[in-house]
Amino acid sequence: MNTLQHTLRANRGFILFLLGLALFRTAVADWNPIPSASMRPTLLEGDVVLVNRLAYALKLPLTDIVLLRLSEPQRGDVVTFSSPAGGTRLIKRIVGLPGDRIAMRGDVLLLNGQPVGLDGPQTRGETVAPGWVVDAVRATERLEGRPHAVQFLPPLRARRDVAETTVPPGHYFMLGDNRDNSEDSRVIGTVPRELLIGRAHRVLVSADWLGEDGWRMAPRFGRWVTAIR
Structure with a gap:
């Protein structure tokens, strides 16, 4: 016991630093590696994004308990959240706010009955x-003044048609930018506000770790410290 107490005292500064870092990551800001292709071409596997946990609310650390609402999520925000279907942390784009009517016809997103424009498609x-x-x-989707890139994979054609649904109060409709390769609100349903973790607003660092042999590590310096659109 004396040895343990001595070790704790000797490393008190480092232990406090680790505790402070953990609280900072759970309450203020966090970084999130991108493990899948669901947000291509906006985010790539191997990106590490900075997440502002104070974008929408101040929460009790290590919980989903909201202490203070700070701002409202907006259409076009790229957010991290806990999936309502299992709790997995996901990152998607908000396309529907509470009360919005959302549908999809082919490649086109319909927002409150109006098609959202797609510009400059390229193969x-x-x-x-x-x-x-x-x-x-790939095309540019113009979501109420928030243009961003989206991608479709015609050979896969997954969930292209979605019947109109109204987003419930306090919920949000999420879509991945890689529309045919994303587990989003078409699968998991709308996401309640309390499950929002924060807004991803910048790529911190990035490395290409996928190659023909299944593994490669090459820094993508051009993506370091870049804003997410």
């Missing part, structure tokens, strides 16, 4: 698995 090869390249269509 390019996209690797969806080692050795498997498909034709992908």
Whole structure:
């Protein structure tokens, strides 16, 4: 016991630093690695994004208990949240606010009965698995003055048509920018506000770790410290 007490006293500064860092990450700001392709081309596997946990609310650390609301989530925000279907941490884009009517027809998102414009579609090869390249269509989606890139994978054509649904009070409709390769509100349902973790607003660092052999590590310096649109 004396040895343990001596060790704790000797390392008190480092222990306090770790506790402070943990509280900072759970209450103020966090960084989130991107493990999947669901937000391509906006976010790539190997990106590490900075998440502002105070963007919408001050929460009791290590809980979803909201102590103070700070601002309202906006359409077009890229957010991290706990999935209502299992609790997995996900990162998607808010496309529907409480009371919005959301539907999809083919490649087009309908917001309150009006199609959201898609500009400049271009086709390019996209690797969806080692050795498997498909034709992908990329375009700019104009979501109420928040233009951002989206991607469609015609060979997959997943969940292109979604019947109109009204977002319940206190909930948000999420979509991945990679529309045919994303587990979002089309699968998990709308997301209650208390499950929002924070807004992702910047890529901190990025490295390409996918190659033809399934593994490669090459820094993408051009993506370091870049704003997320």
